[in-house]
Amino acid sequence: MTKIKKYLIFITSVALFGELYFHPFNSSLRFSAGIIVLNLIILIDEDSSPLSISYLSGIGVFLVRIFIRIFFVSMSFRDSIALHFPSIIYYIVYGLFILTTNIRERKNQFITPIIILTFADIISNIFEIMVRSQQITPHLIQMTILVGIARSIIAYFIYLLYKKQELFLLTREHQKRYSQLNILISDIQAEMFYLKKSTHDIEEVMGKSYQLYESYKHDKALKDKTLDIAREIHEIKKDYYRVLHGFENFLKTFEKNGTMMLSDMLVIIRENTQRYLIENKKNVYLNFDFKDDFELKKYYHLFTILNNLIINAIDACKYKGVIHITQDSDPNNIIFYVRDDGEGIDEDILPYIFNPGFTTKYDEKSGKSSTGIGLSHVKNIIGEFKGTIEVNTLINKGTTFKVIIPKNSLIGW
Known part of the structure; x- marks a missing residue:
């Protein structure tokens, strides 16, 4: 003006x-x-x-x-x-x-x-x-x-x-940016599991290529080729380590005082999910209910777990439904339930839902499949927590994911 x-x-x-x-x-x-x-x-x-x-x-x-x-x-x-x-x-x-x-x-x-x-x-x-x-x-x-x-x-x-x-x-705008930052960090945390796994795989391939070089020392042509492969894999490994180290340094700045109350984290998840529902024109109701309120140490990891399970539940509900996110606890564990009243999971594909790359989701416009790594992320992170995940489902009735995480892993007993 x-x-x-x-x-x-x-x-x-x-x-x-x-x-x-x-x-x-x-x-x-x-x-x-x-x-x-x-x-x-x-x-x-x-x-x-x-x-x-x-x-x-x-x-x-x-x-x-x-x-x-x-x-x-x-x-x-x-x-x-x-x-x-x-x-x-x-x-x-x-x-x-x-x-x-x-x-x-x-x-x-x-x-x-x-x-x-x-x-x-x-x-x-x-x-x-x-x-x-x-x-x-x-x-x-x-x-x-x-x-x-x-x-x-x-x-x-x-x-x-x-x-x-x-x-x-201003507070609402700050909270929106803060919640988006938390989602971003949780996504990066999840991707790091795969980067770490890939570096381990690269180490194994480099070892095998060097063994191949040792085995064919007498053949000059094969010796040179296998040595070149070992060198190239070594360069790839160094690049991976640089990327991984960069991510770790980036995340350290957020994890120095990396704690958050469970109630605050659920508010952020609710607001982000509500925006997602509005943007995608879905009439899905979210109900959050938590028994305890405690300070989370590795809250980015829990962000990833709950976000992936909630988004999957929304997809299962199509355009209308109800999702319940519930927290409970026993003397040693913190338990989360994500229940939906969606279409359920077919019995023949249930054993494969946590496999990397497995998906039943396809873009309606392009026909491209989803990456299929959401639930594998979830399982990997829960494994890092030394926890477990269980699934109960009924066709056209809904699905319940039960996540059990030891208290000493999540809140640092």
Whole structure:
């Protein structure tokens, strides 16, 4: 928004609200709501000049009132100017007072800004009364003070509500980014299991290629080829180690104080899943129920387990269903259940669901299959925890995954 456009919006707002009047305590005195809007502008928009916005608002109020009197009240142009010109004085004095008191530097002190706004209102009203050559009576002073206090309190409390809403939106955005970061880290953690497994496989292949080189030393052609293969595998191994080491260093920065309460983690999972459901237009209800609330040490790992099981449950429900995520415990273990009322798993494919690469999911548009590594991730991580996973399923009734993890693995007994 350009500065000119912003100022026009501010001036118009003050001028229009300046035509909303109230009569305090049923008196004949008339006060407008325009100054409440001006107070809010001064408090909220730190880029605008208090003096400039006050002076221009005064001109805006003056012009609007002249227009209304000429076209709707049939007052002469000269009488309209004489009647409403003092209002410009009010706004000029108001802007000067606000400028000299530096209210923006004190606007979060609660009492101080209310006092400044009240005195600005009272002094400006007195100057306007003097310009109008009205007699300043005790009753008039009393009404001016009461209105000044009322308008200042109303404006400041609206400002506090605005700041509270702004803080709420910032907190929500921060929480959204924080939850997305946690999901990202948990995904990286899961991928590292496969990187570690691959480095082990590379070590074995390199050993075999070197044994082949030793076996065919007498054959120069084979000896050179097998040695080249061993060297190339060694280079691949070094690259893998570099990648793995980079991931580990990256994750260490998050794991120095890597703890989270279970309740906080479930809130993040719920919000991320709700966004996923909305984006994919699925009418699936999530119900979270946890018996205990405790501090998790390896919460990224648990993120991966629950996220994968919940996404699988959503897929099983197609476009409508209910998923229950439940936590329980016994003296030695923490237990999680992920239950859905979806289509279930066929008995003939049940033994293969944890195999890497196995999938029954295909993209409806492209026909490409899923990677099939979600449940294998889950099983690998649970294995690292020295836990177990069980599956119970009925066709067209639903599926329950039961995850059992020793307490000393998850919360560090």
